[in-house]
Amino acid sequence: MASTPAATPAATPKTAIKPLDRTFHGSTSIGSYELEQKVGEGTFGEVYRAKSRKDGEVYALKRILMHNEKDGFPITALREIKLLKMLSHVNIIRLEEMAVEREKGTRKKATLYMVTPYMDHDLSGLLDNRDVHLQVPHVKSYMLQLLRGLKYLHNSHILHRDMKAANLLIDNKGILKIADFGLARHYDEDVPKPGQGGGEAKRDYTTLVVTRWYRPPELLLQLRRYTTAIDMWGAGCVFGEMFKKKPILTGKSDLNQAEIIFELVGSPNDNNMPGWHTLPGCDGVRAWDPQPGNLDKVFGQYGDDTVSLMRQLLKLDWRKRINAIDALKHPYFTNHPLPSRPEDIPWFASSHELDRRNGRDGRGPGQAPPPAPAGGTVGGGPNAEGWAGKGPPNGSSWEGNGRNSRQPPGSSHPPNRAYESRIPNEIRLPNETRVPKAGPDGRGAPPPPPRRQPWQTDAPPVRSASHLPPAPPEGSRHPLPPRPDPFIPRDPHSRDSSHAPRESSHPPRDTRPPRDRDPHRKPANLDSYVPSYSTGGRRDDRRDDRRDDCRSAEREDRYRPSSRDGRRGSRDEGRRRLNYDDVDNPRSRDDRSDTGGRDRPRDERPRDRDHRRSRTRSPARERTREREREKEHRDNRDVYRR
Amino acid sequence: MAASSPHLSQLVNPLVSVDQLASSGSQLDGVPSDLESSCIYAGAQLMQIAGILLRLPQDIIAQAIVIFSRFWIGSDGGSLREFGVKDVSLASIYLMVKLSAYPKAPRSVINVFGYLDSFHSTLGDLKGHVDTNNPESYYVSEGTYVAQRAQLTKMETIILKVLGFQTHVALPYNICINYLQALDVFVDHETASHLAKRAFAHLNSALLSPQLLYLTHQPPALATAAIYLSAKETGVKLPDAEWWEVFDTDREELGFLVVAMISMEDFVKEENVKWENRKAPSTLIEMENELERKATANGHH
Missing domain, CATH: 1.10.472.10 (Cyclin-like)
Structure with a gap:
């Protein structure tokens, strides 16, 4: 017996070890970190950038909010910690340890922080940055890394369930890491096998997951037995986003999300989505106008292999949707130009900040500002959600800026993100208020439905719904989509034409007001679209909320226009994109040059700002934005909100 | 461990160190x-x-x-x-x-x-x-x-x-079944299910072991020992070869675990005698009282 022998020896150690000096491996005191600044703020907590006194490295500390003390330690954090501790992969965020902060003298509960490496950007912010011009090799590199991370996750029986650009962190070495496991859960089914897509699931999971804009059609249609394919859909959305520089499917409501998905990849039928008609449907809507899909049109400019991979990732049939193993073998990654090595990807940080400040975003010059420094920069820890929005110092200001900037400049996509980044600031407020982390969108949904029942009584759902119409978390950032129109030189013709017909065809759409396509359209509309997310509450809560959203199909319709616009914008953007791909600023690269970017002084300054802005949890942001929007456009809002 | 074998991390436990046992x-x-x-x-x-x-x-x-x-x-x-x-x-x-x-x-x-x-x-x-x-x-x-x-x-x-x-x-129950299948034990279902039940019983008892077996040994070793012991008890013949090697368990570890599992019965009997009419201290106050009682008893000696 271990203990027996110990008995005697115990005396010895006694002198050596003072009980009061006990240290716990895996948890440390907050004192071992030097907090530098708040980088983000989100539904799950605030994120700080901090330097370790032990090794001098910079880390991101995400504070765990104790929302519902009744239930003790937050289950979401617990689950996330547990999963992160099990994972070890270069493309998955690493949980270094937990830091505990105790206020001396008080009996107050300790505050806990999750410590992860500090990452300079999140992909969403990065794409927002106008100065960043991703080239095809870079896109391929990020995609490869994302797929490798997903392959590892799925092979480890884990569903991420909140795949989106904001949850993909990128460091200055070009390494991409999947973060934010607040919605992740163990996957009880067989892991994906080569050539067999996502396989089939045998049990039910909650459908209240995944941020709307990245939510796959089967989830929108309420399939409960979903598979790892849901993450692959998100990867496809991120893939497209890298070209368009903004989210490609920005539905204003669940119903609208489904519509624009079908617009892009075609409407479901027994061939492309067997069994679709047996699903509960979205908001009760189960019939869809037949559409052929326009993926070729939207992404054709990027090459056949791009379209091919995109088509595989955005397959309506979740059983046939390509899995990460097969996606990695797609010719896209072996065709020229080949993926660049991560270390060859330019370092963008500095540019971000500057750009924004300078108004590079294109929108108002000065405005861009506050926001996120590098659009993406957020030190995000693993949980994007948690940290997501952090407001940059400018926060308050930025809000104003953000909006203005967004809309006016017609900034196409880029602006969107920029805004998003800004959002963080705004977000703060909202976040705090909203306290209930109700993850508006997807993040929230907890896995097993049953669980929540017990404790979650407290469920914030109500509020979430009420307060915010939180758009999808990310949405907050991207709320811009609408604006893009203005910005975009879009070619109204093609898209408009396409849209127009559809609209007519779609009953729901008709409802909506005029589309925003017009560059001139008012921002108001834009804002409004966000709403559906009001679900905001926690996962559980969300359900209700979402439904509500769905119910309010009407509003959605109204929004749709805007959404479309957004899309177009994106398309248009796409064209632009081309430019940037080719163009690239030499300058950005230079900066990044080895040591370059970071070390520079200028970087530092900007960073601070940037960091704050960091990525927000989408929900939070969304909410904030929503609020703002609401304020501005109460009218619209009311409408859509139920 | 996670770093060395990422794909196995879910099957592996962090174990106590010698210092911690000391x-x-x-x-x-x-x-x-x-x-x-x-x-x-x-x-x-x-x-x-x-x-x-x-x-x-x-x-x-x-x-x-x-x-x-x-x-x-x-x-x-x-x-x-x-x-x-x-x-x-x-x-x-x-x-x-x-x-x-x-x-x-x-x-x-x-x-x-x-x-x-x-x-x-x-x-x-x-x-x-x-x-x-x-x-x-x-x-x-x-x-x-x-x-x-x-x-x-x-x-x-x-x-x-x-x-x-x-x-x-990580728990040994699942792999215990896997191992039994790998050993082709389930050809004869009746004995096999009896064997499996015994093995699970040993695994459950081991949870309560004062030797903290779940803290000192990985699930594969626990499962292997439980199988070995219950096969002896139920008379099921397992391969002559050193099959436990296949399951990452060496003879020494297997021997230790088997003895530890066997000893559980006596340990429980002793405990039951010791605490027959009262509860082992379950609160701080009860603990202090118990320590006091012990001190007094020792004083008498």
């Missing part, structure tokens, strides 16, 4: 090791019973017991003079249940522990208690509940901190 917080605080073993055993058994009353699957209960056992280990671990066994066992169950697919409200867990607390002995014959069912003896009032829930959430955080927030527990 002493414990309780011993440093003056609790005799035999009393410590008794308390931890009693707490683990309490959890097993509570888990059943909560209708929890055995794997959740097992995970909770492992977490509970880890808590007390090493000089950094919890001390029995600092934390009551009952509080820790309750919080351990609640914590693991929270992470499982079978959530229970704090109220349910507290009610169950309140019920078990009304027993005069955790280790003795429970039947008598059940027969004299007196709801008043275990009713948890709202005030008590609120206080206990506060204590529960506090304890939960302390456990997490002591464990370095590592709540992952």
Whole structure:
């Protein structure tokens, strides 16, 4: 017996070890970190950038909010910690340890922080940055890394369930890491096998997951037995986003999300989505106008292999949707130009900040500002959600800026993100208020439905719904989509034409007001679209909320226009994109040059700002934005909100 | 371990170090090791019973017991003079249940522990208690509940901190079945199912082992030992070759575990005799009283 022998020896150690000096491996005191600044703020907590006194490295500390003390330690954090501790992969965020902060003298509960490496950007912010011009090799590199991370996750029986650009962190070495496991859960089914897509699931999971804009059609249609394919859909959305520089499917409501998905990849039928008609449907809507899909049109400019991979990732049939193993073998990654090595990807940080400040975003010059420094920069820890929005110092200001900037400049996509980044600031407020982390969108949904029942009584759902119409978390950032129109030189013709017909065809759409396509359209509309997310509450809560959203199909319709616009914008953007791909600023690269970017002084300054802005949890942001929007456009809002 | 074998990380447990086995917080605080073993055993058994009353699957209960056992280990671990066994066992169950697919409200867990607390002995014959069912003896009032829930959430955080927030527990049950299949035992289903049941019984008993087998050995070794032992008991013939090698268990480890599992029976008998008419200390006050009693007894000697 271990203990027996110990008995005697115990005396010895006694002198050596003072009980009061006990240290716990895996948890440390907050004192071992030097907090530098708040980088983000989100539904799950605030994120700080901090330097370790032990090794001098910079880390991101995400504070765990104790929302519902009744239930003790937050289950979401617990689950996330547990999963992160099990994972070890270069493309998955690493949980270094937990830091505990105790206020001396008080009996107050300790505050806990999750410590992860500090990452300079999140992909969403990065794409927002106008100065960043991703080239095809870079896109391929990020995609490869994302797929490798997903392959590892799925092979480890884990569903991420909140795949989106904001949850993909990128460091200055070009390494991409999947973060934010607040919605992740163990996957009880067989892991994906080569050539067999996502396989089939045998049990039910909650459908209240995944941020709307990245939510796959089967989830929108309420399939409960979903598979790892849901993450692959998100990867496809991120893939497209890298070209368009903004989210490609920005539905204003669940119903609208489904519509624009079908617009892009075609409407479901027994061939492309067997069994679709047996699903509960979205908001009760189960019939869809037949559409052929326009993926070729939207992404054709990027090459056949791009379209091919995109088509595989955005397959309506979740059983046939390509899995990460097969996606990695797609010719896209072996065709020229080949993926660049991560270390060859330019370092963008500095540019971000500057750009924004300078108004590079294109929108108002000065405005861009506050926001996120590098659009993406957020030190995000693993949980994007948690940290997501952090407001940059400018926060308050930025809000104003953000909006203005967004809309006016017609900034196409880029602006969107920029805004998003800004959002963080705004977000703060909202976040705090909203306290209930109700993850508006997807993040929230907890896995097993049953669980929540017990404790979650407290469920914030109500509020979430009420307060915010939180758009999808990310949405907050991207709320811009609408604006893009203005910005975009879009070619109204093609898209408009396409849209127009559809609209007519779609009953729901008709409802909506005029589309925003017009560059001139008012921002108001834009804002409004966000709403559906009001679900905001926690996962559980969300359900209700979402439904509500769905119910309010009407509003959605109204929004749709805007959404479309957004899309177009994106398309248009796409064209632009081309430019940037080719163009690239030499300058950005230079900066990044080895040591370059970071070390520079200028970087530092900007960073601070940037960091704050960091990525927000989408929900939070969304909410904030929503609020703002609401304020501005109460009218619209009311409408859509139920 | 995670780094070395990422794909196996879910099947592997963090194990106690030699240093951690050499002493414990309780011993440093003056609790005799035999009393410590008794308390931890009693707490683990309490959890097993509570888990059943909560209708929890055995794997959740097992995970909770492992977490509970880890808590007390090493000089950094919890001390029995600092934390009551009952509080820790309750919080351990609640914590693991929270992470499982079978959530229970704090109220349910507290009610169950309140019920078990009304027993005069955790280790003795429970039947008598059940027969004299007196709801008043275990009713948890709202005030008590609120206080206990506060204590529960506090304890939960302390456990997490002591464990370095590592709540992952790999169990040997699944691989035990896999191993039996790999050994072709299931050709004859009747004996095989008997064998499997015995193996599971040993695995369950080992959870309560004062030797903390789940903390010192990986699941494959535990499963292998349980299979070896139950095959001997049921007369099932396993391959002549050193089949345990295939399951990452060497002869020495296998021998140790088998002996440890066999010894559980005697250990439990001794404990039952020792605590026949009373409870092993489950609160701080009871612990202090027990220590005092022991000191007095020793004084007499």
